[in-house]
Amino acid sequence: MTKLLSDFAVGQSGKIVKVNGDGAIRRRLFDMGVTPGAEVMLRKKAPLGDPLEVNLRGYELTLRKVEAACVEVEA
């Protein structure tokens, strides 16, 4: 079952299956290691609920909910 990264609960993890979005955002996500096949874990949400902090490829990445909505994850 796939789920959008933006719908994850804190602590939930899964494998990325697809990255959507337009040119620059998509490219940026790829460059930061958000590629199909990568394991991703939602580490925390910012005090105001957005942006999100995820752990992937051994480091911490922050992205907004709208950007996380481009990422489909197999939970």
Place this chain on the structure above:
Amino acid sequence: MKTFALAGNPNCGKTTLFNALTGSTAHVGNWPGVTVDKREGVYKGGAEKVNIVDLPGIYSLSPYTPEEVISRNFILDEKPDGIINIVDATNLERNLYLTTQILEMDVPVIVALNMMDEVEKTGDRIDVKALESAIGVPVVAISALRKQGIKELMDRAISMSAQRKGTTVLGGSLAPKIERARQFFAATNVASPLFHAIKLLEGDEIELRHSGAKELFTEISAGQDMEAVVADERYKYISAHFSTAKSKKETQVLTKSDKVDKVLTHRVWGLPIFAVILFAIFHLTFAEDLFYINTIASACGNPLPTFEDMGYAVSEGTGMYENFGIALAACFYDGAVFSPGVILTNILNLILGYASYGIGLGVESAGAAAWATSLVNDGIVGGITAVLGFLPQILTLFLFFSILEDTGYMARVAFILDRIFRRFGLSGRAFMPMIMGFGCSLPAMINTRTLADDKERTATIRVIPFFSCGAKLPILTAIAGGMCQLFGLPSVELITFSMYVLGIVTAIICVIVMRATTMRGEVPPFIMELPAYHMPGFKNLMLHLWDKTKHFVKKAFTIIFVSTVLIWFLQSFRWNWTYIGADDMGESILASIGQLIQPLFTPLGFGSQLGSYGWVFAVAAITGLIAKENVIATFSVLAAMFVAGFEGTEEGVEEAVVMIEATGMTPAACIAFIMFNMTTIPCFAAVATAKAELPAGKFGGTLVFWLVTSYLVGTMIYAVGEWWWTVFIWLAIAIAAATVIILHNKGKIKFPKLRKKRA
């Protein structure tokens, strides 16, 4: 001399390595066309001297940020003799992603595996030899912070062969496609055909511009999502071969960094902690009553005594304690314990005080003419003393912000605040340049290059001066100090702090208005790394501060020095070029210029209503355009004219007292004056930077924006301060303006040709 370029991710220790390699030979310049810092230096520790160029920190060589384009073009066009690719060993996977792209270029590469000590500390290990044979270029484990392995790195770099053909880790089904594209580029005779070929495969905008490239791209990609495939293949290769570094993160529960992070970005406590840290920084930099010890003691009925209370005499001529030991002790404590920033300021002022006293005596005994004595004492020494006196607090502030930056907390601040910033139409990333604005607008404006969107950049650059910079601080502390003395207000810091807040509020309102009117656009993406927390390197901090000091002192002795002497001349001479002396300053050239523009400032409270001496504020506001330090330097020069034998000391507080007393300015007018200077056109250096950094055609509007904003803010403050009920009028105007903007944006109303300005 060979040239090596240093390339790597942000936060991987690149700057530390650069500093370790080049030491004192480093100098900062600009990349042609853009104003991203270009740092160069010479490494002298090896068999031959080599030139080191520090490329901007990047994650990839895609053409989406100026930093990426600069790095890409430098390697392709300038053809350095080698690339030193610094890789953070604790974060191998993502760092090697850039490495795989650099390897595709026809350039010798050596990999510096940084922070190996950190990796070993966690019980993990990376097989350097295996990595080396896998990627086919030398790999050297180093610790930039502890300066380990640097000699070996450079020795191997220098002895690398001068030629290298690009190689790629991509293979399998991609191989024939890459080969097709490579042959296409090889036929056009460009350098690094392999690199171009793979970039084309990724659908790279720059590569698609080559003639025939688009057709080739459509043909090879055959409808497949090549961008995803290539990125995926790179990471697949890396994780298949070098997954060792990953193992620990998965097994380990919480690193020290994670624990710190849990507190600092806490759901509830994250924002309050940030506010406390910000306040603590200001307290440690500016407080004249550290930890409120004296306030508390006074509240308990035992105010702490000053040295004067203890019976030590103050010298008439210098305003300092006669006994040198006591004068020195009074730098640290005098009725209250001072904060580190204030202590440093006091010590410098003590030295400058003695120096200017000595110079004064020397000039007097040499029997110079009255005008010459005045030139030296009031013009030159007075002006320089007033300006240099601010240096310690500017540097203390810089130090704290550098620590926040280097520890990795700044990135978390962007994380915490992004949601709030988005409401104003900016990304959390805009926060960094803005907070840097508190130190100096110049680096802050330059730093807006991390913002990808032109409209967001323009809006940010315009409001950066409202984040009161170090040079504006003297205006604040001097006038706030003067106000406390004259009107019996309780706390200099509180006034200073509220002025800072007011500046921020002004900035926020302006950004909202701009993003709703002239600078409309989508909020740019916010996808960034949160680096692990680590202790900042002492040497890096000091080098950073030294840069700032050099910059400031240079400014002090050039622009500010010249303008101070110019002002001294304008206010000491009549139009017929005769020397006036201390008495009749009303006849000076400066006074007539000031009188001419004085009425303009009437709505702000420091115009016509101040009477015959009111022009001093008009003059100070003008000299402030040359450099904000000049506002108080001008006060200092002018105060010497009001009070015979006046010495510029004490952060300009005495000057402000003299000025306010002589003109009979009201507290509201004082605040309006501060805010006017904070929000008006910044110093010439910042104006020049803004011109260079702003997208084409936005500069004129920016100048108008600054003038209109500062005039409105000053007027509003003065009006509300004097007649509180005018607050309702301002509110009504604001609501009306907001309604018009909202209705217009919704398409409900249209203006035919009306040029909108900010409300």
